[in-house]
Amino acid sequence: MSTYLQNLQNGLFELFSNNSRVILLGEDVLDPYGGAFKVTAGLSTQFPNRVLTTPISEAGITGVAIGLALRGYIPIVEIMFGDFLTLCADQIINHATKFPNMYRDVTCPLIMRSPMGGGRGYGPTHSQSLEKMFLGIPELKLIAPSHYHQPGQTIQHIATQEINPVIFIEHKLLYRETLQLNSEALPLILKTDETGYQTAILRNYDVGIPDVCLIGYGGISRFLPELLKKLAAEEIRIIALLPESIDPVPIEMLAHFAAEAGRIVIAEESTEGFTWASGIASQLYENLWGKLHCPIKMVTSARCAIPTAIQQEADVLISSLNIENAILEVISWA
Amino acid sequence: MGMIIKMPLLNINDESATLVRWLHSDGARVSQNEPICVVETTKSAVDICAEIDGFLRQLAPVGSTYITGYAIGFIASSIDELVPNFEHIEPYSNNIVESTSPKWTKKAQILANRLGVDLIALAAAHPGVLIGEELVKSVAPSIESESLRAVNLTAVTHLPITHANDTHQERVLILGGSGGAALVLDILSDVLTQQAIGILDNNPKLFNTTLMGVPVIGGFDLAIQLWQEKKFDTLISTVVKDIADRVSIFERFTQIGIPFTNIIAANANVRRDCRMGTGNLIVHGSYIATGVTLGNNNFLAAGTYIEHHSIIGSHCTFGPRTSLSGRVKVADRVKFGTHVAVEPFIEIGTESVIASGVVLTSHIPSYSIVKNASNSVIRHAR
Numbered sequence: 149m150s151t152y153l154q155n156l157q158n159g160l161f162e163l164f165s166n167n168s169r170v171i172l173l174g175e176d177v178l179d180p181y182g183g184a185f186k187v188t189a190g191l192s193t194q195f196p197n198r199v200l201t202t203p204i205s206e207a208g209i210t211g212v213a214i215g216l217a218l219r220g221y222i223p224i225v226e227i228m229f230g231d232f233l234t235l236c237a238d239q240i241i242n243h244a245t246k247f248p249n250m251y252r253d254v255t256c257p258l259i260m261r262s263p264m265g266g267g268r269g270y271g272p273t274h275s276q277s278l279e280k281m282f283l284g285i286p287e288l289k290l291i292a293p294s295h296y297h298q299p300g301q302t303i304q305h306i307a308t309q310e311i312n313p314v315i316f317i318e319h320k321l322l323y324r325e326t327l328q329l330n331s332e333a334l335p336l337i338l339k340t341d342e343t344g345y346q347t348a349i350l351r352n353y354d355v356g357i358p359d360v361c362l363i364g365y366g367g368i369s370r371f372l373p374e375l376l377k378k379l380a381a382e383e384i385r386i387i388a389l390l391p392e393s394i395d396p397v398p399i400e401m402l403a404h405f406a407a408e409a410g411r412i413v414i415a416e417e418s419t420e421g422f423t424w425a426s427g428i429a430s431q432l433y434e435n436l437w438g439k440l441h442c443p444i445k446m447v448t449s450a451r452c453a454i455p456t457a458i459q460q461e462a463d464v465l466i467s468s469l470n471i472e473n474a475i476l477e478v479i480s481w482a
Numbered sequence: 483m484g485m486i487i488k489m490p491l492l493n494i495n496d497e498s499a500t501l502v503r504w505l506h507s508d509g510a511r512v513s514q515n516e517p518i519c520v521v522e523t524t525k526s527a528v529d530i531c532a533e534i535d536g537f538l539r540q541l542a543p544v545g546s547t548y549i550t551g552y553a554i555g556f557i558a559s560s561i562d563e564l565v566p567n568f569e570h571i572e573p574y575s576n577n578i579v580e581s582t583s584p585k586w587t588k589k590a591q592i593l594a595n596r597l598g599v600d601l602i603a604l605a606a607a608h609p610g611v612l613i614g615e616e617l618v619k620s621v622a623p624s625i626e627s628e629s630l631r632a633v634n635l636t637a638v639t640h641l642p643i644t645h646a647n648d649t650h651q652e653r654v655l656i657l658g659g660s661g662g663a664a665l666v667l668d669i670l671s672d673v674l675t676q677q678a679i680g681i682l683d684n685n686p687k688l689f690n691t692t693l694m695g696v697p698v699i700g701g702f703d704l705a706i707q708l709w710q711e712k713k714f715d716t717l718i719s720t721v722v723k724d725i726a727d728r729v730s731i732f733e734r735f736t737q738i739g740i741p742f743t744n745i746i747a748a749n750a751n752v753r754r755d756c757r758m759g760t761g762n763l764i765v766h767g768s769y770i771a772t773g774v775t776l777g778n779n780n781f782l783a784a785g786t787y788i789e790h791h792s793i794i795g796s797h798c799t800f801g802p803r804t805s806l807s808g809r810v811k812v813a814d815r816v817k818f819g820t821h822v823a824v825e826p827f828i829e830i831g832t833e834s835v836i837a838s839g840v841v842l843t844s845h846i847p848s849y850s851i852v853k854n855a856s857n858s859v860i861r862h863a864r
Contacts, residue, residue, distance in 0.1 A: 383589035383615045438829060438845030476588060482596050482832050482848070
């Protein structure tokens with residue numbers, strides 16, 4: 149039984165041990181501090197020449213890493229807070245994803261790791277879920293494991309399989325969560341989907357067809373152990389789908405399982421408007437036209453800056469209660 | 483008045499802290515701003531000071547971790563002041579403790595709303611039982627649209643009997659006194675097994691008038707009294723203008739046990755292996771092919787064609803000459819205009835409205851209103 153953080157730490161250790169081309173760059177990543185969220189704790193002691201601490205210059209770090217990637221390394225960049233991926237956007241979008249297309253015999257296996265999400269009172273500029281800004285960019289993948297996945301294995305999979313840039317999203321509140329395994333109360337299947345990554349499939353019932361299909365990713369998983377049990381006690385059968393690849397998204401697999409229920413809720417923590425959920429919803433409408441019992445319900449955080457005061461922050465961020473209410477709403481459609 | 487000592491929020495990364503030790507014994511006198519205990523977070527150890535003068539009461543044992551807001555102690559203003567009753571606050575929790583145990587599950591509540599089941603009455607009939615999905619479904623008056631599961635359906639394997647055999651006529655009370663009632667009376671004039679004994683209408687102007695010799699005897703409420711007096715055997719509803727009205731009339735009477743009948747015109751053709759519920763009114767020239775399932779309380783106007791193995795829910799109304807091809811599925815409360823044509827295998831969702839003359843070639847989701855634009859001018863010749 150390990151936590152999300154431990155699993156990720158172990159994955160990085162294995163990756164560094166197995167592949168000498170892997171290098172990590174970031175701010176405050178050296179021991180004894182070991183990174184703001186301790187993901188690199190111990191790594192610089194074990195591999196002193198391959199863990200590089202950098203000045204506070206996100207665009208610069210990313211540019212250096214792109215250079216390393218072009219010259220045969222597999223660089224992992226840690227951006228301390230996902231909010232500051234905006235500073236890396238030019239390097240990622242205009243350079244890293246374009247070089248393999250513009251120049252012959254070039255690959256750019258860059259991994260950008262970053263925590264996202266709120267719930268810790270870090271305020272407007274350190275609590276956002278900005279991954280939606282990077283969706284739909286050609287040759288860029290976004291991977292966001294939940295705590296039903298094995299993030300340490302996923303990052304190794306990326307390092308060994310991908311030749312183009314990947315943004316790897318870690319929700320801050322997942323670090324301390326224990327990874328969830330298959331259990332009798334909440335049967336879990338990890339299925340490799342058409343993206344080559346895994347979708348976690350959870351059901352809170354044994355027999356029958358589901359009432360609602362809940363789709364989410366990353367940090368949304370932290371609500372599920374309690375929420376699904378609570379709904380099971382209310383006889384509400386849920387199939388929950390958590391793809392770790394959020395772009396490209398395994399739409400065929402999602403549509404396949406969502407069709408069972410005919411009622412769909414999509415949950416994500418980013419602010420309302422032009423969301424991951426809206427992209428998925430439009431594809432599901434096309435796939436499931438005529439098979440849905442009601443409109444797809446999307447649940448997000450409020451469209452406003454995230455307050456620092458914890459109670460006010462809780463009021464604007466997506467909550468378990470928001471998701472539960474959305475589920476009750478879709479079932480209430482005749 | 484004394485004061486409760488709560489575990490403070492000491493830094494943004496910690497929603498709880500450990501009580502390390504008390505600096506004064508239980509009952510000791512303490513002064514304002516004097517440190518009274520030490521608590522520790524992941525970052526630091528902090529002294530907590532008394533906010534008022536008084537006597538310390540230790541409420542929480544040392545060595546444990548307490549959530550922010552938890553009452554760890556009390557400062558009494560006098561030596562004999564009792565610790566007040568209070569509830570431990572657990573901030574930031576989504577778990578709202580329900581004060582009374584629920585009588586039904588949320589699923590049961592939603593289904594009851596959808597299916598028109600009176601949950602309060604059901605709970606009263608089953609004291610001490612948590613009302614669930616199964617129980618609600620078992621008492622639901624009409625068939626459930628999504629599964630199109632046919633509850634209460636009886637097999638219709640023969641054509642309506644039209645030959646003379648009047649030893650036991652079914653006495654029918656007609657709900658609604660306008661055009662639909664005339665249709666029913668006209669149909670019954672050819673059918674010898676059923677006889678109209680009266681008409682109910684909520685419009686008092688119609689009271690004491692007659693329609694084709696049958697009197698309008700009162701409003702809909704009168705049906706209950708007449709039923710208790712055993713004045714009729716079955717009901718038929720001719721209300722078609724507003725489907726919601728049609729539904730509520732049907733459900734109101736079936737829920738208290740007053741049955742509806744099927745009225746089928748003599749020259750309507752209901753073929754073998756059809757199944758239908760009750761309350762269906764099938765007008766002249768309609769054709770219900772083999773294998774068709776028809777729910778409850780549907781109105782099929784003249785010349786409605788429903789081809790083989792189609793499944794129709796409940797409370798639907800069909801305008802004249804509407805034709806459904808084979809294996810069409812229609813959910814509940816769907817309203818068809820005149821001369822609608824539906825291709826095979828099409829599925830039409832709940833409460834959809836299909837305008838006259840529409841040709842349906844694709845599935846229609848629930849709550850859709852479908853109208854074609856075929857009468858728009860496509861080109862001006864000159």
